Every structure is written in structure tokens, then in C-alpha cells.
Amino acid sequence: MTLKPIAWAIGGCAWLAMAVAGMALLMSYDNQPGRAAHAPQQWPDASRLRRDASTQTLIMLVHPKCDCTRASLAELEELLARVHDRPTTYVVFIKPGRVPGGWQRTSLWAKAERLPGVTVITDENGREADRFGAWTSGQTLLYDRAGVLRFSGGITGARGKTGDNVGRQSLVDWLNGAADAHGGTPVFGCSLFGPADERQASPADAPEAAETHHHES
């Protein structure tokens, strides 16, 4: 069977258009940021995270099963390697109440544990995420020594993509005292809360000692 030229031309163009459209949709999805945080401007007193007034405090809230967050952790590692004065750093793994124990101990947890000077914490029922107003995995916050919010945003350029980006560079510049931090960069990652999960914040809740890990650099 020989395809007529006109049939091939029409079919070929249609095929190419569909392939290009599909690629464009994929790109669009991967560059669609998650919901931005409404982080408190002042360190929330209810937080069980310990803030050291002698250093600045960096918090990254992550979903333990979000593959895109692997890029956020990679960027965090890059960030910490570039700063002269390291902040107190927490990577907070959210654990919804409906999931079994150990659910949050994923390869991302292991990767976070290997980061030097980082404290890894389980966030039961997403209380800390709620206190800091975070919605999307990879949300990064920086509070200064006075507990004032200096940065809130993402430190990757797209979903699951590593490489130079505005958020990471802004934090590096701030921590090195080179410039003011510019928050508001988009956050690319999974949603920290699902439709069946409740956002619960209780002053009585505190991080579980057994679920913390601190790695001194």
C-alpha cells in the first residue's frame, strides 16, 4: 500500500502538531508552581522547632514521597555548600495522620539525613506546616536571628529540575550578606495536604524526639 503524498502530508502535520502540543502541555505542567505559603512574618511561638537566636534559621517543608522534592534537597545541599555562615537548618517531613508509622521514612528522608548540619524532623499531621502556612513540598523559609521572616519561596526552577535558579541564589546572597533576600519565588512540588487530610495546629504538639536527626557538619 502506498500512501499518497497529500495523505502523508496531512497525516504527518497532524501527527507533528499533536506531538508538539503534548510536549507543550508537559512543559506547562512541569513549570506550574504549587500553592505559595502564607508564612508568618514573625517566628511562630507555637512551633516546636527550636530557634537559635545566635544564628538564622532555615526551614524546608517537604512531602516524603514527592519525587520533585529530590531536586529541592539537591538545591538545599548546594545552597549550604555555598554559604559562609550556615543557618540552623530543618527539613520537616510531613506525616498525615491517616498513614502508618514509618510512612515518611523514604529515600528522601535518607538523603536529607546525609546533608551536613541539617536536622530532619517528622511533622505529625502537618502541624508545623500549618503553623508556617506551607502548602507545597519544597517550601523554604528563612528567619533571621530576630525571628523575622526574610525569605519564603522555592529553590528550584521547575518541577523536579535542578540547576541555577533565582530562589537559591537569593538565599545564598542573603546568607553571605551580599544582598537582601527576595522571596516569592515559585515552589515546585507535591501538595503537602490532600483533600482528606486536615490541617491541624496545636500548641501542645511537638516534634518527636525519636524522629529527629541532627547531623553536625
Added chain:
Amino acid sequence: MSPSATPPLADRKKVVLSTRAESLFRAHQQSIYVQTDRMFAYLMAAQWLAGIVFALVVAPRTWAGSSSQVHVHVWAAVIIGGLVSVFPAALALWQPGAPATRYTVATAQMLMSALLIHLTGGRIETHFHVFGSLAFLAFYRDWRVLVPATVVVAADHALRGYFWPESVYGVVLPSQWRWIEHSAWVIFEDVFLVISCVSGTRELEAIAVQTASLETVNRDQAHRTIELGELVARLRLTQEQAEAATRAKNEFVANMSHELRTPLNAITLYSELLQEDAADAGRASDVQDLGRIQMASKHLLGLINGLLDLSKVEAGKMEVHVEAFDVAPMVADLVSTMAPLVKTNGNSLVVDVKDDVGTMEGDVTKTRQVLFNLLSNAGKFTTNGTVTLQAKRHVRDTGDVMEFIVSDTGIGISDGQKAKLFKPFAQAETSISRKYGGTGLGLALVAGFCQLMGGSVSVTSAPGQGTTFTVRLPAVLEVPQTQRSPDQPTPVEDPLAVLTAG
């Protein structure tokens, strides 16, 4: 068409060869297109599957709190990967070899590169898929397929670099001209691939020309083989006819010789009786006439005996009777017989028999006949000269050889005459037959007997400087006695094969 309009044969052959080479080249090229299309069909399927597996391993699900669903990348690998792969794979299977198929394959391959690069987060390692694909496309040996492939790569990098640079470069803020750098590296590879394609195409053309030439040679060779076979068949038929004619001739000669000898013997016998009666009666005139009749009858009888012997030799029916005999007495007896004949023309006969000649185991009758013929010839063609007979024994590891040399100082033989010297009825010149007599069978019988006894005869001579015949015979004829019985005569296919003329 007028004869002048017909191109020369050489030009027509060139046109035929060129047309055939072009046909072979197109066929070979088409087979490469078809084969490469099919390879890409399988590659497309493999890449599609690999993309799905990769997405499932790296990001199988996307999460929202405790809820999850299949990751968009998995669906992208299935749907977009399928969309990119299925159409060109279908073309490759249903319409292999068509130009549109390979251009679609080239475009699809680069789209697949773009998808894989995106799914891996713009990893630089995945960009090698682009370069590998270009090299694979060069399998077509059609540099034109590299054009759409390169355009797709350049457009992909330009558009994605502008809208979503992270997905292709892994950085958010690349230079707006970075797509040119990427495209330049692709074109860098293209240059070598184009050279490779053009070179490969030329090789195909050369192979086609060689194959067409080889076909022509093989066709000509086949024709020549057929002609040769026909020639061989004709030669075989001719040979069979000649052999049949020879057999018929020999049988005829043998029969005729036998039939002629009986009345000739009667003529000889009765002419002798009549001559005796005429002598007793004092009829001198009758005695002389009857003497002529006897002489003519004996000559004719000798001729017939010679013919009979020769026909037996040629027919392989001549028997060899081996017996041990002393050479010196045999020579002495022969000389006593031949001396009067040799000395007829005023010649002297010199005999030189070495002391160590010893004994021979062979056919004494035929050996005597050989020497008799040679001495007879020497005496016949020499006047007031010398005829010499020498006999000596040569000791050899392979068996002793008896050598007899008969030389004379006679008229000699020219080179042209020597060439036919040992052939029957081939006396040097017709005038010689008239002047010296003879039948022309003597030397043919010498050659035949020597061959029969495992020996050889050669001659050296020059006109006016005499002639020397050399006969070499094995001192011990090693043919078993049983093979020389009348039922199994010693075969002689060509009695002249071992003769040499010096």
C-alpha cells in the same frame, strides 16, 4: 535505422553496463532504506517502553498529602511517547523504504530525544541520545534525513530554551543564544555524518559497477563454458571416430596381411621349384625371370610382415617374450649376418662391444630386429664409409640400461626429415625410396619395439655428416611374465611418445 546511426558495440556495452549498475545501486540503496526503517520501527518501540519504565522508576506517582495518583510523567511517557513512536513505526512497517517514512522517522527520533531529555530533567547525559540518534540515522546513507532531524533539535532547544529553559538546559536563566551553541554541536556531528553518507553512497555505486561487470564476465564465462563443452563433445566424438577407424584399419591390415601371405608363400615356393626345374633344364632365361619373381615375392612378404607387426604394435597386441640372453654373442651373431650386407657398398663395419655388457632379460628377437633394421639402414645409406655398432651397459640405481649405438658416415638426415623419421611409410624423401629401396616401415618398427620393451630410440644427424641412432633398453625388463601372455599383451598407446630426434 541506418547503419551509421547504430552506436558502436563498445558503446552499447557501456550503456548496458551502466544501466545494470544503476539498477543494482538503486536496489541495494532501497534495501538499506527498508532495513533501516525496520530497525527504527523496533527502536521506536524500545524507546517508548524505556521511557515508560524510566518514568515508573523515577516518578511513579504524584502526591497530595496521603493521597496519590499516577504521575503526569508516566502518562506523558505513555501518551506522548506513543504518539511520537507509533506513527513512524507504522510507516516503517507498512511503507518501508519510502522517503516520507525516513523523514518522519528522523523527526520522531529527535522528538523522542526531546521527551527523554525532559523526563530526565534536562540531564546533560540524556543529550547523548541526540548524537546517538543522528549516528543511527546515518545508517540510511541518505544525508537528507539529517536535515529534518537537525531542524527539530534546533527548534526544540530554541523554543524550550525560551519558554522553559530548565527543561532543556537545567538552568533558569540561560543565554538566549544557547540554542545556537547546542545546534552548532549537532551540525558539527552532521558534517561528519554527511561525509560518511556521501562516502557510503559512492561505495554502493562502486559495488554496483563491480557487480554489474562481474555479472557480464560470469555471463560471458557461462557462454564460453557451454561452447567449450560443445567443443569437447565434438572432439570426443571425433576421437572415438578416429579410434574406431584405427581399429578398423588395424583389423583390416591384419586380416589382409594374413590373406596375402598365404598366396605369396605359395608363389615363392612354386617359383623356387620352377627355378630349380628351369636350372636343371638349362633355361637360363627362365631362371632369371623366376629369380625376379622370387625377389619380388620376398620383398612383398617382408612388407606384409612389417605391416602386420606394425599394426600389432599400434593395436597393442604385440607380445613380448622375455628371456635372459648374453648380449655379446647376440651381437656377434647379428654382425655375422649383417656384415656382408653392410659391406656391399664398400663400407667397413666396426663393432665395439664393451666387456661388461653382460646379460639382458628381454625380448632377444625384437632386440635383434631393432639392431638389424638400424644396421640395414646404415649400410643402405652409406657408401665407402664406416658403419659402427657399439654396445655398452650403464649402471643406474633405478636399474641398468643397455645402450646400443649404430652410427654411419652416410648421407645424413635433415631436421625436417628427422621430424617424421619414425612414422610409418615416412621415408625421408620419395626419391630415396626409389634410389635405396625399402618400405619405410623399418624405423617405425624400431620405435615401436623400443617402446614396447620399455626403452627409447633417438637420432642425431646432419646432412652429409652421417647419422647416429641410440637405442636404450632396460637391462632387465621388469614387466611380469604373466602380463606378456597372448591374452594380456603389453599395451602401446603411442609407440612414438618416447622417441627423440637429436
